[in-house]
Amino acid sequence: MSEGTDDLAFEPQEEELLSRVAWYYYHDGLTQSEIGERLNLSRIKISRMLERGRRMGLIHVHINSSYGGCFALEARLQELYGLDEARVIPAQDGEIIIERLAEAASQYFMGRLQEAEMLAVGWGATVMGALQRLARTLSYRNISLVSLTGGVSAYIEGVASGRTSQNVHLIPAPLVVSHESVADAIKAERHVIDVMTMAKTANYALIGIGAVADEATLIGSGYATRQQFETFRRQGAVGDIVGVFYDQTGTVLDLPFHRTLVGLDLDSLRQIPHVVAAAGGAKKVDAIRAGAKGRHFNVLITDEATAQAIIEGEPS
């Protein structure tokens, strides 16, 4: 699915040319052939440059509406769970929901993040996708990234694509360790404390929501086992946020697993003024609903079908 990230960035020279082409094309309404003539390049080349520009995020189409598209659902979600904001993107049957959510999330942040702000991020495919799309914006606006949990490798994908490297702060620890005592020791480390403190001061956080399902990223990346998940499920877990599991009402469970996590807990997370959750898919409906009930986030980005399902399951 992921068509690879290709080259990470352009030569500044290429970027200049590309900007110019994009400007001619999108703002001046010249055709690709006209641009080609003007710049002495073949039409084909222009076409390819534009495609590249779009894929790399240099050219970005913004839909300038307060909502992604589904007004009624958004209003309902906000009302039900006291969210500051909800974004519901139009349905698209059987499609790559993650990519679309990532797009929506990146769009959300493009409109909010300001110069030199700090963005705390969790992990998960959606979050990483959003970060990739945001890469240029982040570097131009001088945004610092900080991870909410340990587990460096889980973040690499989202972080690598920019030359933002100077401003990325990852908690230098695994996401889960073998024993509570180890977690405690790590959390007492100076470098770890520093980053976690930084994360707590962020103005925005972007998180995913995990379902308690076998396809969960947590299992896929080896941080947890199916057996553990089975246990969690028996104890009432319906979802997790940054590795912390909660039940149907959004109440955090008391699991030994949690004590072996390195990362912010949900109470600390809630201190961040704007916690944006991006998640969707049939499997995650319960997890999202419960997370919303528990007020673990205040902005939700999801898709039409999921929003519908969340709301429908409500009267229970």
Add this chain to the structure above:
Amino acid sequence: MSEGTDDLAFEPQEEELLSRVAWYYYHDGLTQSEIGERLNLSRIKISRMLERGRRMGLIHVHINSSYGGCFALEARLQELYGLDEARVIPAQDGEIIIERLAEAASQYFMGRLQEAEMLAVGWGATVMGALQRLARTLSYRNISLVSLTGGVSAYIEGVASGRTSQNVHLIPAPLVVSHESVADAIKAERHVIDVMTMAKTANYALIGIGAVADEATLIGSGYATRQQFETFRRQGAVGDIVGVFYDQTGTVLDLPFHRTLVGLDLDSLRQIPHVVAAAGGAKKVDAIRAGAKGRHFNVLITDEATAQAIIEGEPS
């Protein structure tokens, strides 16, 4: 030229549909026909909706680059005049520069303005064009507009297109009055003071730059006469910002005309943290250069040819 602003806004219902279509088209990469099938609309209709969406600014293509396109020129301008930022958009011979500058300016602000901020604006075609394009962004982000000068009608065009009306504060006075004493009296009025105070507290200002040429908006709209301009020119005026004329070095001239203006003076303007000037065209080269020298603004948005000319005239 101005193809009319058509309807000002959509029905919320139409907007929802349009957002959806735009999302399918631009983010999901469906073809217009596919969208048509899915929504039971003719392909043609989708095509027209998209066009409408683009024209109305619901769909906006953002070129996500720190510069509009001409890196070298931007760097040079910044360096020469100590600007915080310069944006130079690619040349386009003999074209509607104003529209393009307006586009660039709106893009600039879309990336900066944040929720509930206040934007102070001057007048001029470029500024009004930018405001029109920004209309939706302004209303969604709850941006307040405040005028930097009197002359209500000059602002209407830029302000009318949004339903932002609740947040627009215009100085309730003419731009120029017949006599200094009248200006003083007006400037002592409570309502006028209120708005001007508001303007001074804005974080961003968007201004145009006027040339001392017969086509100037000031003359066109009857606020000044050719004779006056001739006089100004003789006294060394090369340009004006919000009606205040300055000479080649950017020093404000001591003209009786200034004392009949109702609006902020350039020293007050300079107190605004981010003063963005958008202007271009052969006639305005000297005016822009001098304005930059006088540090009357700290962000400049112009076009390639003008930037070139500004820089070339420099060694003098």
Add this chain to the structure above:
DNA sequence: TCGAATGAAGAACATATGATCACGAGACGC
């Protein structure tokens, strides 16, 4: 030094898109 592999570039084609035209429905004045 040769050959294979990779990537850029263009040609030809298929498809998507937007422009123009023609039609029909309602609005309005007569």
Add this chain to the structure above:
DNA sequence: GCGTCTCGTGATCATATGTTCTTCATTCGA
């Protein structure tokens, strides 16, 4: 009631765009 006018709609066609295939050059390894 009738003509006329405007607006929205769909049909047709020219054009713009993207895709696929082929060619060519360049790089890397043997």
